[in-house]
Amino acid sequence: MNRLEGHIGAIRTCDQISRVTAVLDAGQEIQAVVIETPETAPYLKKGSKTAVLFKETEVILCLPGNSQISEPNQIPAQVDEMEAGILFTWIGLRTPIGDLGAIIPSESVSLLGLTPGKEVIACVKTTEVMLSGL
Incomplete structure (x- = not known):
């Protein structure tokens, strides 16, 4: 959480x-x-x-530059660490508001090219x- x-x-x-x-x-x-x-x-x-x-499972990650997202809760972040699983991967994020966690499908990690240091936007539905x- x-x-x-x-x-x-x-x-x-x-x-x-x-x-x-x-x-x-x-x-x-x-x-x-x-x-x-x-x-x-x-x-x-x-x-x-x-x-x-908000739950870690409610965090959606996208890459910077996708500014046309309907969700106002957009937090700039950097991938800090990752714990890969078969179905899901936990992503540790560094943000200006503090450290956050996200749990996303493991397939999405490669789709987004996530590695430590990668810049992302963390979104949370209102x-x-x-x-x-x-």
């Missing part, structure tokens, strides 16, 4: 769903979809400290990001 800390920077609500922008301590913004509102969840207050969590009050 990837875990980062920051604060809530913005909240946009419609019905019982909120799109929350968390500003991480390193300045990067991460968006999350939360099935709560500021009225139903006390931690959803602008400026409140929050932990941003619907797969969890927030937790601190």
